[in-house]
Amino acid sequence: MPETYYIVPKEKHDVLVTRAYLSRGYDAGETAAGARFCSSASYYGIRTHNAIKALHLDELFGSRVGRWKPGAKIEKLPSRFAAAEIWNAHFKLGQAVAYEAMDACMKLADQFGVGMVSVDNATHYLWGGGYVMDAALKGYLAYTNCTSAMSEVVPFGGKTPTMGTNPHSWGFPTQDAIGFPIVIDWATSTVAMGRVQQCKREGKPLAPGWAVDAQGNPTTDPDKAAALLPFGAHKGYGLGLIDELYAAFIGGGLPAIRGTTRGDADEKRCSTFYFQVIHPEALNGRNFAKGRTQAQNVKAVIADILGHGNEKCLLPGQPEARNGELSRKHGGLLFTKAEIEEFGLLAREAGEPAWNLAEFKTAQV
């Protein structure tokens, strides 16, 4: 069944998001990064991390509760390592920090082949896939991980959530080969807590492997679900642990109290970010079969994986690319009626004229 979407011109969206961030005290650079990010998320159909979510997080964890610091300056620590930067973000808006860090990584990769930026005292960067996609579209292999704002996941075999849903995001510059960058981007829990809560509201059982009860026993009862499980048993547990270990080496505090007010006053409760970029030429062995260039080889390998009867398989990043194509075709960002109404509330907060459903063209998608 096609659904009705309202087409919001990017400029109109960006003006509202910019004003909303400005009204909360963020500076010009932060608001620009905030608007750029939300616009990009909606363009590629990442409805879980659009402007509504971004500004809601800022209410729950951010400037509204004094944890995120509008106008904070990034402190770049002296480093004896030429290809590695270490930043103290001082709780600056995550999207602004993430774009700047990825830009720095690309410059380092241009020079050294690989570059990395580690960020302490970080906030939340929302959709890691957006940053690696951006770098991939500029021609680089990119990676990021971070610790989630809260710990909702139990270690494999455990009963108390002491790990975040800790995502990983990888981007590959495959647009010349297949028309879009491959973007591999997901949390290390099987599902997000929001999915469990949705089942609870709708009275539906959870799927096996999603959650445990307060004693650590697997449960499909949404009323008993107390914490999330890592995906893929010990393998997803290992992947979630990687983010906690990077954080531990960078400067993150005890995971069980992250994002809370629990624990000693002098503990840290921030997230950390890690970014890395590789220049594709720094991987190039210059010995491709049949005289292929590197780009031709990438194209041939992907075609082979999706050949031989696998033609219906999707590549990671393909749904985002399709959504981007829809946005391009319709000349704007696509939102549901409920989302347009939420934007109305944001407009009121920012002292802007409310959005009116009737002013937008619609599309059946």
Next chain:
Amino acid sequence: MPETYYIVPKEKHDVLVTRAYLSRGYDAGETAAGARFCSSASYYGIRTHNAIKALHLDELFGSRVGRWKPGAKIEKLPSRFAAAEIWNAHFKLGQAVAYEAMDACMKLADQFGVGMVSVDNATHYLWGGGYVMDAALKGYLAYTNCTSAMSEVVPFGGKTPTMGTNPHSWGFPTQDAIGFPIVIDWATSTVAMGRVQQCKREGKPLAPGWAVDAQGNPTTDPDKAAALLPFGAHKGYGLGLIDELYAAFIGGGLPAIRGTTRGDADEKRCSTFYFQVIHPEALNGRNFAKGRTQAQNVKAVIADILGHGNEKCLLPGQPEARNGELSRKHGGLLFTKAEIEEFGLLAREAGEPAWNLAEFKTAQV
């Protein structure tokens, strides 16, 4: 039920493995790396990748069939990137290449904070966890991936195996914090093909999520299983794809014909390796809670994850550490009766005196 193991002194094991590699034409450096690797795998209880497996692979894919090249020299390509090396291994023994590459990465990380080595025309390095564990024990964060010798895994939603079981291995220098390095190391298929074959031999059903039949339908019938599934649905598929993409950028050929004689004569069928090392100081934000050092912070974070009722959870690398402790306690490498008999065959091949069960002390483990 405790099982009987035969305790083989490391020196005796290494002499046999060295002579076996020498008898196949490998040079002194290669045989030393081969013996070092097998010894390490057995010390840490990696029974799937011990000397018997290593030398068997050399028969199936290696020097015995003319694909691996004893005595080959690694060609280090000129690179304009200071922190990235690109090597053509010319089918030199994988273990020798992997140790040397990890050493090179550590030197690069000392200087640049992060360093990487990409290897084209590679063979098989067996247990990636061994190389990252080695680097972790020397104080570094290490990572490696490679493409498997053969493609046995279907893309998510596909029916033909066009991807390897493509492993990832991460090592973290946590030995000062918890007594051993955390080593996260696994294939991106749910299980190895050997596990499916074992079920077939024993007439046991497969678990759901392991395999598909020739039409790509999930099956638990070992007689119908035609290919492996990635673990964790689209997430494990993405992880397996990462190895294929690194390979495509480095110099790997079409995955569906890797390790086979199929396809055009001028296609490539090699694996590729990718190695990366990070210096822990290059992550250090110098702002740990309660005045902790980086090492103290890592210890506190791990204790927090495994606290709060999670005390019985294992850390990745802990089983290997326990096996290492057993080997240390018993003063040698532990093998089963069947393994000792296999070593007897290797001894005969290398012109060494056969091993006699009666000459070894035993341990009940």
